[in-house]
Amino acid sequence: MTDPDLDPSAVWRRHAGPCVLLDGFHALKHALRFGAEVPVAVTADRAGALALAEELAPDVRDAMDALLAEVPQETYASLVPRPHPTAVAALAVRPSRAANLRALAHRPRRTPVVVLDQPRNLGNAGAVIRLAAGFGATGVVTTGTLDPWHPTVVRGGAGLHFATAVERLEVAELPPGPVFALDPEGEDIRGLKLPDDALLAFGSERSGLSRELRARADHLVALPMRPQVSSYNLATSVAMTLYHWSAGGGAPHVP
Ligand SMILES: C[S@@+](CC[C@H](N)C(=O)[O-])C[C@H]1O[C@@H](n2cnc3c(N)ncnc32)[C@H](O)[C@@H]1O
Numbered sequence: 001m002t003d004p005d006l007d008p009s010a011v012w013r014r015h016a017g018p019c020v021l022l023d024g025f026h027a028l029k030h031a032l033r034f035g036a037e038v039p040v041a042v043t044a045d046r047a048g049a050l051a052l053a054e055e056l057a058p059d060v061r062d063a064m065d066a067l068l069a070e071v072p073q074e075t076y077a078s079l080v081p082r083p084h085p086t087a088v089a090a091l092a093v094r095p096s097r098a099a100n101l102r103a104l105a106h107r108p109r110r111t112p113v114v115v116l117d118q119p120r121n122l123g124n125a126g127a128v129i130r131l132a133a134g135f136g137a138t139g140v141v142t143t144g145t146l147d148p149w150h151p152t153v154v155r156g157g158a159g160l161h162f163a164t165a166v167e168r169l170e171v172a173e174l175p176p177g178p179v180f181a182l183d184p185e186g187e188d189i190r191g192l193k194l195p196d197d198a199l200l201a202f203g204s205e206r207s208g209l210s211r212e213l214r215a216r217a218d219h220l221v222a223l224p225m226r227p228q229v230s231s232y233n234l235a236t237s238v239a240m241t242l243y244h245w246s247a248g249g250g251a252p253h254v255p
Contacts, residue, residue: 008040020091043086100165202238
């Protein structure tokens with residue numbers, strides 16, 4: 001009989017509940033780069049995964065070599081909702097809420113926090129987490145019912161939930177700092193410098209900024225848009241705003 005401590009699918013099943021799924025080579029690569037704890041990683045093609053690591057991510061090649069257990073294709077397919085073209089999957093320990101709250105509240109804050117006020121679309125939330133990671137934002141906070149650690153959001157975030165502090169909070173619990181809330185009726189962003197410690201807040205896809213968020217906002221800020229266009233997509237609005245912050249001198253923070 002196989003020792004359950006050594007059998008990758010038994011180890012997987014033990015960790016599957018509390019951990020988050022890293023779906024595919026790139027998600028595992030990012031999670032390892034940003035210090036995620038990964039108790040188990042499997043692949044149906046170990047040689048292929050390590051060749052990919054040598055070519056695209058030599059910095060984590062040895063970590064992948066130590067972690068990746070090869071399993072038959074059917075075993076791999078039984079562990080994931082949908083097989084990924086790279087046939088790689090791993091489980092990562094979710095960072096503690098306390099650690100994320102400390103990171104969000106830490107002062108002085110050198111890069112903004114992105115606030116998504118009652119977002120609805122899981123794909124948008126994942127894309128925003130990827131953007132926030134790319135720009136070195138301190139974190140992404142959501143208000144409302146969407147779980148920013150939902151498996152679909154984690155998939156959209158490409159393993160970058162580990163590169164920025166991702167938590168759900170009430171508006172009243174937002175970390176301190178000036179709130180710049182994005183709204184088409186606001187002041188043109190092109191005339192503004194966004195401070196490094198800003199909270200950059202964005203409304204929901206359906207109804208924009210909530211009353212509570214508006215009440216907490218220090219500034220309403222608009223992205224340039226020709227008349228007759230009602231609004232941009234949520235994730236593209238975040239992209240433009242983070243780009244504007246970075247172009248004003250805010251640099252992606254490399255710890
Ligand atoms: C899809 S839009 C929301 C549209 C919604 N129907 C409304 O009434 O506002 C989602 C969010 O993106 C941001 N956004 C979109 N276009 C914008 C613009 N031109 N200027 C500032 N923010 C914008 C806002 O934060 C907005 O709440």
